[in-house]
Amino acid sequence: MKVGFVGLGKLGLPTALAIESKGHTVMGCDPAPGVGRILRTRKLAYREAGAQELLRKSRLRLVPLARVARDSDIIFVTIQTPHRPAFEGSTRLPAERRDFDYRPLQSGLKTLSAEVEKLGRDRIVVVVSTVLPGTTRRELLPVLGPHCRLCYNPFFIAMGTAIKDFLDPEFVLCGVSDERAADTAQRFYRSIHRAPFYRTSIDNAELIKVVYNTFISTKIAFANTVLELCHKLPGADADVVLDALALCRDRIISAKYLRGGMGDGGACHPRDNIALSHLARELDLSFDWFEAVMRQREKGTEWLADLVELHRKGRDVVILGKSFKAESTILTGSPALLLASILEERGLKPLLWDPYVDAPSPPPSGRPFCYVIGTRHPDFRSFAFERGSVVLDPWRYVAGRKGVEVVGIGRG
Numbered sequence: 040m041k042v043g044f045v046g047l048g049k050l051g052l053p054t055a056l057a058i059e060s061k062g063h064t065v066m067g068c069d070p071a072p073g074v075g076r077i078l079r080t081r082k083l084a085y086r087e088a089g090a091q092e093l094l095r096k097s098r099l100r101l102v103p104l105a106r107v108a109r110d111s112d113i114i115f116v117t118i119q120t121p122h123r124p125a126f127e128g129s130t131r132l133p134a135e136r137r138d139f140d141y142r143p144l145q146s147g148l149k150t151l152s153a154e155v156e157k158l159g160r161d162r163i164v165v166v167v168s169t170v171l172p173g174t175t176r177r178e179l180l181p182v183l184g185p186h187c188r189l190c191y192n193p194f195f196i197a198m199g200t201a202i203k204d205f206l207d208p209e210f211v212l213c214g215v216s217d218e219r220a221a222d223t224a225q226r227f228y229r230s231i232h233r234a235p236f237y238r239t240s241i242d243n244a245e246l247i248k249v250v251y252n253t254f255i256s257t258k259i260a261f262a263n264t265v266l267e268l269c270h271k272l273p274g275a276d277a278d279v280v281l282d283a284l285a286l287c288r289d290r291i292i293s294a295k296y297l298r299g300g301m302g303d304g305g306a307c308h309p310r311d312n313i314a315l316s317h318l319a320r321e322l323d324l325s326f327d328w329f330e331a332v333m334r335q336r337e338k339g340t341e342w343l344a345d346l347v348e349l350h351r352k353g354r355d356v357v358i359l360g361k362s363f364k365a366e367s368t369i370l371t372g373s374p375a376l377l378l379a380s381i382l383e384e385r386g387l388k389p390l391l392w393d394p395y396v397d398a399p400s401p402p403p404s405g406r407p408f409c410y411v412i413g414t415r416h417p418d419f420r421s422f423a424f425e426r427g428s429v430v431l432d433p434w435r436y437v438a439g440r441k442g443v444e445v446v447g448i449g450r451g
């Protein structure tokens with residue numbers, strides 16, 4: 040394929056070289072003098088594994104934007120989305136919070152679009168730059184003409200290993216606004232590797248890109264909490280402790296527990312976190328991670344209570360499920376009971392019913408309710424909800440049905 044790049048910076052140039060190494064013809068444009076110098080001298084100004092060798096034998100040249108638009112089957116846009124140095128994390132966390140600056144990306148897309156519209160032919164424009172969710176819809180699609188068929192395809196690459204990461208990724212993420220453009224992008228990636236091609240909406244893709252990164256930050260923050268604990272606990276060794284967790288490929292280093300729903304529960308987890316929060320105070324830990332985890336659980340449950348208040352519209356509340364997990368009778372540490380107690384604080388009198396705990400006595404009936412699925416018992420999928428009811432489903436597993444409004448929590 041003929042592949043164009045708009046932006047040949049630290050992301051664009053190594054990936055352009057990687058694509059060329061797979062036999063594609065690559066061209067690009069970038070006004071930065073530094074990029075021109077790299078391509079003229081064939082000397083990279085930064086360290087990127089494997090890039091220097093590829094650059095030496097590369098035929099990649101800078102061409103005018105009009106040519107990128109005219110000659111490329113697919114055009115990757117890897118323009119910067121910068122922020123001020125205060126937001127880089129090299130200094131203390133600022134009080135202010137800011138979005139990225141989308142002006143360079145918007146302006147680059149606008150000029151690219153003008154060239155594409157001059158041609159009057161469809162072009163596949165693949166935006167790679169990192170943006171916050173909602174940006175493409177709000178800031179990027181409006182500057183593109185009808186011949187720009189857009190995909191949002193952020194790369195999951197790390198600086199220093201960009202080429203390897205691009206050629207051998209965990210997956211390719213494709214936010215789709217145009218199915219045919221996504222088909223072409225998928226065909227292109229099939230020429231590079233066999234990694235899964237994950238198609239989703241642009242809004243989802245924007246979010247996946249940034250939460251991927253914050254997941255890594257979360258792991259590091261957790262590991263560093265363990266590090267400090269171990270430093271302050273005589274006889275403990277952070278590497279030994281974390282190596283043990285790394286062995287747990289079923290429950291911990293896996294997709295398990297990676298589903299939104301009710302909070303964590305049971306006879307061990309909440310109480311362990313609370314005990315560890317005590318230890319954090321005893322040891323004067325610099326940050327009480329365990330309290331933060333429990334606060335999220337409590338705040339998240341308060342938010343569910345807000346949703347109940349929003350949706351109940353005068354109906355009595357029924358929490359379906361009392362036990363802390365599916366198909367269990369154990370009530371200790373149950374997030375469903377926490378929700379009930381928060382609703383009671385607010386003056387509501389939720390009714391609770393759990394087939395594993397209360398049957399054979401029947402569930403509340405005879406009028407419309409505001410149901411909340413407090414425990415993911417399989418039984419509730421086919422539960423006979425009263426007509427005129429609303430069902431708040433944190434698990435998104437109850438199918439919609441006539442006469443009942445089902446609100447799948449977590450679907451915007």
Ligand SMILES: NC(=O)c1ccc[n+]([C@@H]2O[C@H](COP(=O)([O-])OP(=O)(O)OC[C@H]3O[C@@H](n4cnc5c(N)ncnc54)[C@H](O)[C@@H]3O)[C@@H](O)[C@H]2O)c1
Pocket residue numbers: 045046047048049050051068069070071074117118119120143144146147148167168169170194195196197198201
């Ligand atoms: N560097 C990485 O490893 C990495 C990884 C994942 C995502 N990202 C994201 O990718 C985007 C680019 O990152 P980067 O590190 O390559 O930035 P960069 O600043 O190194 O490169 C951006 C390049 O785009 C060029 N450019 C700007 N406007 C242009 C235009 N109108 N036409 C052509 N070229 C133009 C700039 O001159 C610059 O060379 C950012 O959104 C970043 O967050 C970067």
